Amino acid sequence: MSPVYPFDDAATARAVVDEHGVLVDWNEGARRLLGWAPEEVLGERAANLLDDGPVVALPDEPCWNGTLTVRHRDGRALPVWILAHHRRPEDGGNWLLVTPLEGGGPPDPDDPLARAELIQSPCAVAIYDERLRLHGMNAAMADVVGMPADRLRGLRISEIGGRRQSEDFEWHMHQVLATGRGNDVRTYVPIGGNGEVSAWLARMSPITDRQGRVRGVCVAAHDFTEQYRARERLQLVNEASVRIGTTLDVARTAQELADVCVPALADFVSVDLLDPPEHGGEPLTGPVTTPVVLRRAAHASINAGSPEALAVTGRTELYPATSPQGASLVTGHSVVISKESGDLDKWLSWDPVRRLHSQELGVHAAMSVPIRARGVTLGVAVFSRFRQPASFMPDDVLLAEEVTARAAVCIDNARRYSRERETALALQRSLLPRSLPRTAAVEASSRYLPAARAGVGGDWFDVIPLSGSRVAMVVGDVLGQGVQASASMGRLRTAVSTLADIDLAPDELLTHLDDVVARLSAEAGAEGRPGEVGATCLYAVYDPVSRRCTLARAGHPPPMLIPPDGPPRRVELPSGPPLGLGGLPFESVELQLAEGSVLCFYTDGLVESRERDTDAGHRLLCKALAARDGSLEEACDRVLRTLLPAGSASDDAALLLARTRALPPSQVATWDIPADPSLVAPVRKQVVDRLDDWGLSEAAFTTELVVSELVTNAIRYGTPPIRLRLIHDEAHLTCEVSDTTHTAPHLRRAKTWDEGGRGLLLVAQLTRRWGSRHTAEGKTIWAELGLLDDE
The missing domain is CATH 3.30.450.20 (PAS domain)
Incomplete structure (x- = not known):
């Protein structure tokens, strides 16, 4: 039924x-x-x-x-x-x-269906009775269908076609049968059984008897596939190819589609898009289910301010299957409605507010065109006429579909770009530090700003706590853009953290990092393309006890220094080669910094721009840093506002500001230890007394055990002179024992019957972290205890 x-x-x-x-x-x-x-x-x-x-x-x-x-x-x-x-x-x-089961037999001479002269037409013609069952067809229609007429007589069009589109076609035939008015239906479904999709224009007209009663429907099918494909692009299409897709912005492209079609094709055009899938899922490629949620992306009108728009740009609305938007998305075809055919009120009945608004404006024709590209449904464009007197004709529909198809490709390109950019940006942010660690050496603040138009790059920064209350600060820039650059950045940041953990000097660390970049380039070249991995980097280590800062750079812009009592100035450093060239040396420079000095590390995207040269960018940076009011966070914002107004970065930009602190001599204690095991006990007593002076008696027991183990090992295996140093700040207490032997200790698990070998294992279990570093004189073994409850 x-x-x-x-x-x-x-x-x-x-x-x-x-x-x-x-x-x-x-x-x-x-x-x-x-x-x-x-x-x-x-x-x-x-x-x-x-x-x-x-x-x-x-x-x-x-x-x-x-x-x-x-x-x-x-x-x-x-x-x-x-x-x-x-x-x-x-x-x-x-x-x-x-x-x-019915059909055949000699025709009745008085039957109006038999008297239809169109049966002899050279056009493909079929006659359906008042039950919409096939009464007969001419030879041209039989060739189109691919089956003889006497076999099909008595079947409905939906049974002949066997597809859902045939049921829609049958609905239009019923409209003709019910209203007595002809109708033209354009379809892209195959009428025959060969499965080839063609463009057809079906002209449906009522067949009446001598009394004027509708007794059937005559369907004349015209194949205009070749004409459709060969139709010359109209001026609007040429204009659309120039004006649509000027940017990789989805909203801007949708607005360009609406602007191009007003008033050339319609008096009001709205563009509604499906929201992209969450969590990076695949876009919808199958049929759309209703009700469908669409977000208003753009609209345009011949009237200023678009008073015809009921939806607000950026907001979503729910459209049922009975709406033109829902119907065109579900069927995948354009829906044309008009007041003349009586469809307008029916299609707008789902929303009384829209129907009333349409009547007030005098809208007499509307057309809903799905926006699809590369098999993906993106949204729908609705064209309305209220000032232009003519209804939408088939040529108008063709033109709207052509323009919308061009815009759909541009919208899809913009969405693909946005998706890749968001993926790279998410990867970039996940690889950058979420927050900078709090250290006794510096107070730090940072900013990362992705490029406004280009793809996300490989800029990074980091603050790495080191032993002895020291801190390492690094900023770098991987060449290239996109996910590959972000991934390479993550690998380099991990490499820097690993190399910093073994306390390499800045120039040595850059030498090892240069080997890492060269290896990444070789791996990229192994995939059939030349290696393209390159990077620049600046690495600095600051000691709050000595207030010395050691810096080295590999092709990176030099940092800025803002002394507590002077203007900003650029730190003169040997430039060094960019990472990845291999075999070239790096040089370190050591600075003595006053407490409260601010170091400014940045990438070239902050100072370089198409609108100005690099020198002008540095002058602006100095101007922004010269204002000393406010915190480091406010200083970061001020720098970005000065150099990159409204986020207009043409390249990624990273900024790291660090204000130095100094540990006073009262927070550092040093002892020279004679190489005599019998003197370890007096040393422990002196350590406990100093902890009492510092108000750290609660840490005395653990510290006494750690000092005993480290000093004993240094006396037993090291070479004099031996020195013990304690450093404490608000959060940590560090014990350091130095000697002139370069052999590093190794943590091992002693067997049950071993008399020794458990010292470092005990230190590792009692302390927050421990390690060793090589110095110019030998080595230093250190262990760090947490003084706060959460440590």
Whole structure:
């Protein structure tokens, strides 16, 4: 039973076979033909109804027809002509089998359907009766369908076509039958059974008897595929190719689509887009389900301020299947409605506010065009006319679809770019430090600003706590953009952290990092393309006890220094080669810094710009740093506002500000230890006394054990002179024991019967962290205890 028209279901024998060959539908017509009741055959294999003989395998084609011998319930063998449609499982089965039970016989001379002279037309013409069943067709239509007319007589168009689009086509035929007015329907579904999609214009007209009563529908099909494909691009299309897609911004591209079509094609145009999938999922490639949520991306009107727009740009609305937007998205085709045909009020009935607003504006025609590109549904564009008197004609629809298709590609490009940019940006942010560590050496603040238009690059910065309350500060820039640059940045940042953990001097660390970059380049070149990994880097180590800062750079811009009592100035450092060249030396420079000095590290994206040269950028940076009011956070914001107003960075920009602190001599204690094991106990006593002076008695027991183990090991395995140093700040207490031996200690697990070998294991378990570093005189073994509750 059709939802549109009460067809006589028993006039056609219809059966549906699923993909396993089992009958899943059996109508009254099939019972009339073969005598089997539905409950007797449903769930059984369709092959069981065939008469004894070779089993006919239906080919894997959209449509098949032929004669099969089937068994009647009374045992008779009946040759039956079958029309079979191969359908998708979601359409209700794998094969739809139909055969007409009515039709044929000599025509009645008084039958208005028989008197229709269009049967002799050279155009493809078909006549349907008032039950919308095929009465006859001419030879041209039979060639289009690919089957003889006498076989199809008595079938509905939905049974001949076998597709959902055929049911929509049938709905339009019913409109003609019900209203008595002709209708033109444009479709891109195949009418024949060869599966080739063609463009067809079906002109439907009512057939009346002598009394003027509608007795049927005449359908004249015109194939305009070649004309459609060969149609010369109109001026609007040329203009659209220039004006649409000037940027890789989705909202801007949608606005360009609306602006191009007003007033050339419509008086008001709205563009609504589907939101991109969450969590980086794939965009929708299948049919859209309703109700659908669309976000207003843009609209344009011939009237200033677009008073016709009820939706606000940027907000979402829910559109049901009965709306033009929902209908065009579900069917994938344009929907054209007009006041003249009576469809306008019906299509707007889902929203009384819109219908009233449309009536007030005088909207008499509307057209909804889906926005699709590369098989992905992006949204829908709606064109409305209220000042232009003409309704939308087929040529208007073609033009709107052409312009929308061009815009869809641009929107899809913008979305793909945005998605890749967001992926690279998310990767970049995940690899950068979420927050800078609090250290006794410096107070630090940072900013990272991705490029406004270009892809995300490989800028990074870091603050790394070192032993002895020292701190390392690093800033770098990986050449290139996109995910690859961000990934390389993450690998280099990890390498720097690892190398910093073994307390290499800045020039030595850059030498090792240069080898890492060279290896990354070699790995990139191994994939069939030349190595393109390169980077610049600046590395500095600051000691709050001595207030000395050691710096080295590899092709990176030098830092700025803002003394407590002087103007900003550039720190003169040997430039050094960029990372990845290999074999070239790096040089370190040591500075003595006053407490409260500010070091400014940055990447070239901060000072370089198309609008100014690098020197002008440095002058602006000095000007921004010269204002000493406010915190470091405010200073970072001031620098970005001065050099990159409104986030106009043409390249990634990283900024790191660090204000130095100094540990006073009262927080540092040093002892020279004679190489005599009997003096370890007096040393422990002096350490405990000093902790009492510092108010750190709670840490005395652990510290006494750590000092005893480290000093004893230095006396036993080291070479004099031996020195013990304690450093404390608000959060940590560090014990350091130095000697002139370069052999580093190793943590090992002693066996049960061993008398020694457990000292460093005990130190590792009692302290927050421990390690060793090489010095110019030898080595230093250090252990750090946490003084705060959360440590």
